Amino acid sequence: MPSDPLTDLDPEQRQAAEALRGPVCILAGAGTGKTRAITHRTAHLVHTGTADPDQVLAVTFTTRAAGEMRSRLRALGVGGVQARTFHSAALRQLQYFWPRIAGGGRPSIIESKLPSIRAAATRVRLGLDPAGQRDVAAEIEWAKAALVTPDAYVAAAASAGRQPPYDFTSVQKLFAGYEEVNSERGQLDFEDLLLLTAAAIEEHADIAREVRDRYRHFVVDEYQDVNPLQQRLLEAWLGDRDDVCVVGDPNQTIYSFTGASPSYLLDFAKRFPGTTVVRLVRDYRSTNQIVALANQLLRDSRLRAQAGDGPDVVFAGYDDEPAEAAGVITRVKALVAQGVPLREMAVLFRVNAQSAVYEAALADAALPYVVRGGARFFDRPEVRQAMTVLRVSAQAEAESFAGVALPAAVEKILEAVGLTAAPPSGRGAAREKWDALRAIVGLAEEVAAAGPSADLEMFVAELASRAEAQHAPVVEGVTLASLHAAKGLEWDAVFLVGLVDGTVPITHATTPAQVEEERRLLYVGITRARRHLSLTWSAARAAGGRRSRKPSRFLDGVRPPDARGAATSGSKREAVAVSAEDAALFEGLREWRRGVAAATAMPPYIVFSDRTLAAIATARPRTRAELAAISGVGPKKLDDYAEDVLGVVRSEDVASS
Numbered sequence: 031m032p033s034d035p036l037t038d039l040d041p042e043q044r045q046a047a048e049a050l051r052g053p054v055c056i057l058a059g060a061g062t063g064k065t066r067a068i069t070h071r072t073a074h075l076v077h078t079g080t081a082d083p084d085q086v087l088a089v090t091f092t093t094r095a096a097g098e099m100r101s102r103l104r105a106l107g108v109g110g111v112q113a114r115t116f117h118s119a120a121l122r123q124l125q126y127f128w129p130r131i132a133g134g135g136r137p138s139i140i141e142s143k144l145p146s147i148r149a150a151a152t153r154v155r156l157g158l159d160p161a162g163q164r165d166v167a168a169e170i171e172w173a174k175a176a177l178v179t180p181d182a183y184v185a186a187a188a189s190a191g192r193q194p195p196y197d198f199t200s201v202q203k204l205f206a207g208y209e210e211v212n213s214e215r216g217q218l219d220f221e222d223l224l225l226l227t228a229a230a231i232e233e234h235a236d237i238a239r240e241v242r243d244r245y246r247h248f249v250v251d252e253y254q255d256v257n258p259l260q261q262r263l264l265e266a267w268l269g270d271r272d273d274v275c276v277v278g279d280p281n282q283t284i285y286s287f288t289g290a291s292p293s294y295l296l297d298f299a300k301r302f303p304g305t306t307v308v309r310l311v312r313d314y315r316s317t318n319q320i321v322a323l324a325n326q327l328l329r330d331s332r333l334r335a336q337a338g339d340g341p342d343v344v345f346a347g348y349d350d351e352p353a354e355a356a357g358v359i360t361r362v363k364a365l366v367a368q369g370v371p372l373r374e375m376a377v378l379f380r381v382n383a384q385s386a387v388y389e390a391a392l393a394d395a396a397l398p399y400v401v402r403g404g405a406r407f408f409d410r411p412e413v414r415q416a417m418t419v420l421r422v423s424a425q426a427e428a429e430s431f432a433g434v435a436l437p438a439a440v441e442k443i444l445e446a447v448g449l450t451a452a453p454p455s456g457r458g459a460a461r462e463k464w465d466a467l468r469a470i471v472g473l474a475e476e477v478a479a480a481g482p483s484a485d486l487e488m489f490v491a492e493l494a495s496r497a498e499a500q501h502a503p504v505v506e507g508v509t510l511a512s513l514h515a516a517k518g519l520e521w522d523a524v525f526l527v528g529l530v531d532g533t534v535p536i537t538h539a540t541t542p543a544q545v546e547e548e549r550r551l552l553y554v555g556i557t558r559a560r561r562h563l564s565l566t567w568s569a570a571r572a573a574g575g576r577r578s579r580k581p582s583r584f585l586d587g588v589r590p591p592d593a594r595g596a597a598t599s600g601s602k603r604e605a606v607a608v609s610a611e612d613a614a615l616f617e618g619l620r621e622w623r624r625g626v627a628a629a630t631a632m633p634p635y636i637v638f639s640d641r642t643l644a645a646i647a648t649a650r651p652r653t654r655a656e657l658a659a660i661s662g663v664g665p666k667k668l669d670d671y672a673e674d675v676l677g678v679v680r681s682e683d684v685a686s687s
Contacts, residue, residue, distance in 0.1 A: 046310070052272055054305065056275065057279065062311060064279075073107065087114070087267070088113040089116050089249070116263065123230075130230075137218045138215075138217045140218070166195060169192070173186070254282060256290060278292075312336050317338060319340055355390075356391060358564070366659075376516065378512070378513050400510070412466055412467065421490050440470065448464070509521065525564045526555045535549070608648060615650070615678070
């Protein structure tokens with residue numbers, strides 16, 4: 031633990047950390063270390079005696095972010111600080127104060143709105159298919175987050191330009207019926223937690239006094255995503271005080287469809303005169319090339335790259351989605367050959383339906399993957415079983431592992447639940463179980479690296495803490511996720527796929543404000559990448575389909591001239607782009623291909639496609655095995671051309687050295 035939380039902070043981060051009293055607003059660009067700034071500020075708050083740990087409440091939007099914040103605060107010696115999501119903090123307070131608010135038994139909290147929506151639909155005699163149920167749930171969530179009651183829904187939805195799945199009156203009836211069903215069943219949804227907690231503080235002076243005596247300093251992460259309901263709860267917590275620090279980035283506002291508004295962040299200094307405003311602009315995450323692209327896309331982005339140079343951003347158009355997916359697989363294999371772990375790669379798309387083609391392509395290539403948004407890690411039966419075995423071993427067999435490195439001990443214990451040295455073949459449930467168990471071992475390696483004295487008992491406690499927060503470890507495999515789900519995450523290599531008009535921006539983004547939010551969504555995707563970034567699109571959905579789709583308008587002016595579009599109808603020439611450092615090798619390979627084609631009287635693309643040559647130029651294989659790993663290099667072509675191709679690669683390496 032550092033003796034001084036201000037060490038190793040850059041000037042702007044230090045300015046934020048030293049602003050201990052009064053309102054503080056941190057405008058933090060992507061990759062600028064906002065979590066570092068607010069956790070070190072919180073530690074400084076405690077270490078200077080300005081606040082006791084249990085007087086600080088830090089709130090954020092996801093259990094993962096809250097778990098990450100708690101882990102960092104513990105490492106800084108201030109583990110007593112409460113770091114929770116809005117809903118978790120509200121639930122804790124509501125459960126405590128419930129006897130004073132309502133008396134009787136506490137209501138149940140529903141995990142899903144769908145059963146109540148189905149009951150409401152039956153009452154109003156409206157048939158809803160599963161997709162319709164989900165759309166109505168989203169509309170009710172928006173209304174409650176915006177503090178809109180059923181009676182006010184029609185006017186408010188029309189004014190906000192909402193486009194619900196059914197007419198406004200039908201949705202209003204479903205909304206009213208939904209609230210009636212929940213009331214009759216004595217249950218609350220997640221929005222009710224926030225609303226009732228705020229109301230309890232507003233309407234009960236004794237509750238307000240107790241809450242405000244307990245929590246005297248507040249930190250709000252991702253403040254650009256706050257909605258009116260969350261803001262109301264924050265104001266109830268604060269009362270007439272101003273010891274609040276908010277952090278956010280207006281350029282990452284991508285949740286307005288849920289009721290979120292960046293106005294609370296942008297107008298913070300107006301609402302709190304005397305606010306200390308700090309701007310974090312040093313991007314430590316991404317290379318110069320990636321930051322330059324992000325700044326090009328959003329003209330008001332002022333990120334300053336600190337991570338140095340890296341490979342050029344790759345732009346490529348394809349004839350169809352299967353070809354686009356194959357191109358991504360080729361690039362994934364090339365990066366693996368360069369030593370990039372699969373867990374440090376992500377394929378990001380605008381809508382979840384785009385995931386299927388990449389799941390199939392990765393499975394065909396025998397590459398493991400993880401679909402973000404699937405079953406929660408700590409809810410998996412094999413993970414629960416593993417935690418039980420580890421807990422029992424820590425209690426009964428701790429002495430047996432004295433002197434054994436923590437990762438080795440965990441690995442040995444998990445053999446009892448099926449962990450093997452090598453993964454099972456194929457994808458399927460067996461491989462997913464193995465990946466989950468290996469992820470627990472990986473977490474043990476992280477814990478041991480952070481504290482060499484960590485033992486089995488400490489690791490079991492860390493697992494329990496993470497399970498409570500749903501702060502899952504990283505599972506080996508390429509991540510597949512929507513752009514929205516990727517918010518707050520980062521990888522060494524990111525593939526932004528399906529970048530065509532109608533998808534990015536999405537078709538239903540019709541107003542200028544909606545289109546600009548789609549642009550910010552692409553910006554979020556770009557800034558998830560640390561070193562390798564690829565942006566691709568395809569002219570047709572299915573192989574052989576009509577190639578009518580156009581690259582996203584957001585790419586106009588930011589993609590290079592040699593990546594202007596996909597292959598044109600009737601042409602065998604592919605649109606591929608290679609980095610500047612690989613361009614000479616790519617042209618050398620094409621020159622070699624022309625010679626082979628002339629000598630054998632066959633079209634050049636039959637020898638190797640441009641796409642395959644680009645992949646070879648990027649991967650720079652040194653052996654037959656590395657060349658064989660590239661998509662488009664089959665056994666026959668390997669036999670026919672391996673020595674020649676490897677010779678071209680060696681010659682170019684010598685020429686450029």
